[in-house]
Amino acid sequence: MASSGCMHVEQLEDIANAGADVAPTGVKPAVSRRLKIVFCIEAGLFVFVAAAAVKILLTPKRDLAAVQSTQTQLIWVDQSGRRIQSLDLSGRYTSPRSFFRNSSILLNKIEPSKSSMWSLSPEGLEIKPVIPVQRRTGFGVFAPSGKEIVFESWGDGVLRSTMNTGWFKPRRLGTDASGIPEDWSSDGRWIALTKRGGQPQELWLFDVATGCSTLFSKAKELSEPRFSPDSRWIAFTASFGGEEEIYRVALRGDACSSGGAGEPVRVSLDGGHSCRWADSANELFYVDGEQDMVAAHWSAGSAPARFRKMFNLKSIAMSGYEYRFDGFAFDRPRNAFVFALARAANWDEH
Amino acid sequence: MFRCAQTAVRSQISIVTLALVAYLAIAFLFAARKTPWVDEGWIASAPANWAATGSFGTPSLQPTGSWLNAELTGIREYTFWNLPVAITAQALWYKGFGFSVLKMRSLSILSGLLALVSWFATVEKLSASRAAACLTVVMLSLDFTFLWSAADGRMDMMCAGFGAAGLAAYLVWRERNFPASLWLANSLLALSLFTHPNGALYFFGFVVLLWIHDRRRINWRHGCVLTPYLLIAALWAVYALQHPDYFLAQMEANSMAIGGTRWAGLAHPLHAIRNEVLVRYIAHFGVRPFWGAQIPAYALVIPVSYWALFASAATFSRLKSSKGLSELLALTALFVVAMTFLIGLKAQTYLILVLPLYVATGAVFFCQSHVSRSAFAPLSFLLLGALLISNTAVIVSKLRHNPSTSEYLPTVEFIRAHLDPGERVTADSYFGFDLGFDRVNDDCRVGYYSGMRTRLVVEDTWYGIWWKNLFPGQEPELASYVEQLLKNDYRVIYSNGQFRVYARRAT
Numbered sequence: 001m002a003s004s005g006c007m008h009v010e011q012l013e014d015i016a017n018a019g020a021d022v023a024p025t026g027v028k029p030a031v032s033r034r035l036k037i038v039f040c041i042e043a044g045l046f047v048f049v050a051a052a053a054v055k056i057l058l059t060p061k062r063d064l065a066a067v068q069s070t071q072t073q074l075i076w077v078d079q080s081g082r083r084i085q086s087l088d089l090s091g092r093y094t095s096p097r098s099f100f101r102n103s104s105i106l107l108n109k110i111e112p113s114k115s116s117m118w119s120l121s122p123e124g125l126e127i128k129p130v131i132p133v134q135r136r137t138g139f140g141v142f143a144p145s146g147k148e149i150v151f152e153s154w155g156d157g158v159l160r161s162t163m164n165t166g167w168f169k170p171r172r173l174g175t176d177a178s179g180i181p182e183d184w185s186s187d188g189r190w191i192a193l194t195k196r197g198g199q200p201q202e203l204w205l206f207d208v209a210t211g212c213s214t215l216f217s218k219a220k221e222l223s224e225p226r227f228s229p230d231s232r233w234i235a236f237t238a239s240f241g242g243e244e245e246i247y248r249v250a251l252r253g254d255a256c257s258s259g260g261a262g263e264p265v266r267v268s269l270d271g272g273h274s275c276r277w278a279d280s281a282n283e284l285f286y287v288d289g290e291q292d293m294v295a296a297h298w299s300a301g302s303a304p305a306r307f308r309k310m311f312n313l314k315s316i317a318m319s320g321y322e323y324r325f326d327g328f329a330f331d332r333p334r335n336a337f338v339f340a341l342a343r344a345a346n347w348d349e350h
Numbered sequence: 351m352f353r354c355a356q357t358a359v360r361s362q363i364s365i366v367t368l369a370l371v372a373y374l375a376i377a378f379l380f381a382a383r384k385t386p387w388v389d390e391g392w393i394a395s396a397p398a399n400w401a402a403t404g405s406f407g408t409p410s411l412q413p414t415g416s417w418l419n420a421e422l423t424g425i426r427e428y429t430f431w432n433l434p435v436a437i438t439a440q441a442l443w444y445k446g447f448g449f450s451v452l453k454m455r456s457l458s459i460l461s462g463l464l465a466l467v468s469w470f471a472t473v474e475k476l477s478a479s480r481a482a483a484c485l486t487v488v489m490l491s492l493d494f495t496f497l498w499s500a501a502d503g504r505m506d507m508m509c510a511g512f513g514a515a516g517l518a519a520y521l522v523w524r525e526r527n528f529p530a531s532l533w534l535a536n537s538l539l540a541l542s543l544f545t546h547p548n549g550a551l552y553f554f555g556f557v558v559l560l561w562i563h564d565r566r567r568i569n570w571r572h573g574c575v576l577t578p579y580l581l582i583a584a585l586w587a588v589y590a591l592q593h594p595d596y597f598l599a600q601m602e603a604n605s606m607a608i609g610g611t612r613w614a615g616l617a618h619p620l621h622a623i624r625n626e627v628l629v630r631y632i633a634h635f636g637v638r639p640f641w642g643a644q645i646p647a648y649a650l651v652i653p654v655s656y657w658a659l660f661a662s663a664a665t666f667s668r669l670k671s672s673k674g675l676s677e678l679l680a681l682t683a684l685f686v687v688a689m690t691f692l693i694g695l696k697a698q699t700y701l702i703l704v705l706p707l708y709v710a711t712g713a714v715f716f717c718q719s720h721v722s723r724s725a726f727a728p729l730s731f732l733l734l735g736a737l738l739i740s741n742t743a744v745i746v747s748k749l750r751h752n753p754s755t756s757e758y759l760p761t762v763e764f765i766r767a768h769l770d771p772g773e774r775v776t777a778d779s780y781f782g783f784d785l786g787f788d789r790v791n792d793d794c795r796v797g798y799y800s801g802m803r804t805r806l807v808v809e810d811t812w813y814g815i816w817w818k819n820l821f822p823g824q825e826p827e828l829a830s831y832v833e834q835l836l837k838n839d840y841r842v843i844y845s846n847g848q849f850r851v852y853a854r855r856a857t
Binding site: 031035038039041042045046048049052053055056057059060061062064065069070092094095108110112113138139154180196201223273291326327343 | 413414419420421423571573574576577580581583584587588590591594595596597598599603606799801822823824826827828829830831834838
């Protein structure tokens with residue numbers, strides 16, 4: 001074994017040295033035949049590797065299997081749980097969002113490595129991308145005027161842009177604003193953002209007028225804050241150690257400057273998440289621990305007066321489709337909830 | 351005089367032999383006690399599958415099931431996301447010796463042995479001090495991180511072993527047979543480079559040494575020694591051309607590791623330095639050791655000692671001419687700078703690339719400061735002593751626990767008892783070591799893209815990190831989906847240490 005190793009080394013030495021040391025001084029050394037062979041082999045290998053690299057780079061990209069096999073069904077359900085409309089979409093659309101003075105529904109389209117925002121027109125139910133950028137974006141929130149949008153751009157942070165046709169120039173929301181944009185108050189003053197990367201999870205309010213952000217609330221888990229239609233309350237899902245519940249907090253005009261918030265008032269009775277305001281600040285919808293859609297209604301004050309179970313989320317799914325916690329919106333023009341149901345073609349319950 | 355020298359040489363050989371035996375013993379003890387981890391499962395799945403079926407697919411992994419926010423298209427048929435040398439070596443190893451987690455780790459332990467011998471040769475050649483070479487081997491043999499890496503199935507130790515052997519081959523042979531040294535060095539460096547991209551560090555190190563020692567001897571004829579790189583690249587290309595679209599998709603996906611953008615360090619240098627120090631070093635040595643599992647907090651002495659050794663050795667080298675020390679300092683600096691600014695992913699497993707250089711620098715510094723009776727001698731003694739004591743204490747502390755027997759294997763037995771024939775369990779790929787890779791559905795997104803939802807789901811440290819730390823910031827909707835799915839559709843039926851087994855409620 002050792003001798004064969006030595007032989008090999010000597011041969012290699014010959015190859016590299018051949019022609020180099022035997023030439024007389026001042027004469028350009030000849031290149032040995034074996035060295036020429038080695039260089040020819042190298043050239044051949046190089047050409048092959050380069051050609052392979054070119055072929056690989058010129059190969060058309062495949063559509064991702066996860067995208068090909070995924071479908072979404074948007075369904076509109078009235079308050080009795082009756083399906084009133086549906087729309088099939090190719091791909092995975094999630095987190096429908098509705099706005100007080102804008103009748104479009106915003107959706108996130110999720111693919112492995114990609115995320116983009118899409119808008120569904122209320123009239124023809126046409127879906128189109130919201131912004132012409134290649135960045136990974138999502139969680140768009142329209143301004144009450146409908147002329148601006150705030151959204152998350154992974155890598156760039158929270159961006160804000162006007163929605164004028166043909167002119168799209170996003171800029172940072174603010175130097176200290178970060179997290180997921182959740183809602184824009186109907187008076188245009190506040191933008192709610194959540195930071196959910198660690199614990200505790202935080203709710204921040206960004207003051208559009210002053211450009212400063214304030215930590216408004218924090219909890220072990222905190223998500224989906226929503227401003228009331230009159231901008232006087234903010235409701236959110238939070239867990240302070242136990243089950244997730246719905247809370248609402250009165251907004252003070254000086255919340256940003258003082259950093260203070262009112263005391264959270266628990267709304268839900270026995271677990272709850274994903275709250276959405278109805279048309280008035282006296283009614284709030286949420287999903288309870290048994291996956292029932294509940295309406296909490298109060299006339300005034302801080303404690304909810306009446307609860308009404310409307311329908312169970314499991315009842316809205318169709319064969320092959322499921323409500324997979326991708327969020328829902330309350331579509332005010334239709335007075336109905338809109339859900340994004342997901343389906344994978346190769347759904348396997350095994 | 352001669353007898354005295356002979357005795358010294360004998361005792362040095364005995365010390366090195368003892369160190370190597372200690373290395374093998376501790377590394378195998380670690381290998382037998384460590385719970386397998388996520389990377390080992392991902393890496394072993396394809397070569398084990400090849401040894402069993404002839405296919406180089408990764409049967410356990412869903413294309414959208416890894417932590418990468420991308421799809422590893424075709425991963426079940428072809429494995430392109432790892433470089434070819436490590437998985438080929440493992441495939442042949444399993445074909446020859448059979449497959450188990452210990453056999454996988456044995457290959458790394460052998461690579462560690464190659465690294466130790468190589469660093470002995472390198473230090474001896476550079477410093478002309480056999481004592482420093484012996485000290486390097488002793489320190490490395492008792493370095494916790496070196497041992498942990500050797501007892502790990504990831505390819506980092508193989509990369510480090512080939513890389514160190516490449517540098518040693520050049521230094522040992524260059525005076526006797528320069529062309530042969532170049533051929534050998536480049537063959538080994540090519541193996542290192544195609545084991546893991548981090549092998550490029552050793553190539554750059556080789557270029558630095560070549561520049562220092564032989565820049566006048568090198569000429570265009572030596573370009574022929576690049577053949578090994580081209581040959582391996584060509585063989586890999588042959589494999590890649592079987593499905594170029596899969597190759598492209600998987601390589602692109604693998605480049606999308608969160609926090610792993612290669613050039614991010616150059617764009618944000620201060621951020622890179624902070625992450626290098628905090629995530630790569632401080633976190634590993636006791637603060638948040640993702641890879642090393644439980645490590646006592648006093649292990650922080652180790653990186654501080656390494657840095658202090660480096661700084662002291664650099665100062666000593668400036669004040670006093672010392673053979674070989676400046677080359678080792680240059681190599682260490684090169685590795686540290688490259689790892690800080692060019693390797694965006696601050697994986698703690700990559701520490702194995704640079705630790706031998708800290709140790710070698712420290713050993714040469716120790717010997718030369720003592721030989722010259724420098725004022726630095728007590729400092730070098732103190733720092734090496736601190737390293738040795740803290741590393742030994744960490745090793746002892748790790749050997750007292752056996753999470754493989756107390757947590758992992760009972761969990762495997764529980765799953766096995768609750769799985770129906772032919773049924774798959776959603777769990778990290780490494781459960782395939784004991785359940786079979788075809789019984790595991792590695793999908794940390796729990797069917798979000800794949801639609802595959804199994805009756806049983808196993809949460810471990812890694813799934814926990816993705817679900818609770820990574821996804822809420824990077825893929826918030828997915829985080830919410832997993833949280834709600836487990837809360838509403840599943841219940842915990844078994845819990846042991848880091849493991850929790852969920853069963854679907856309907857069942």
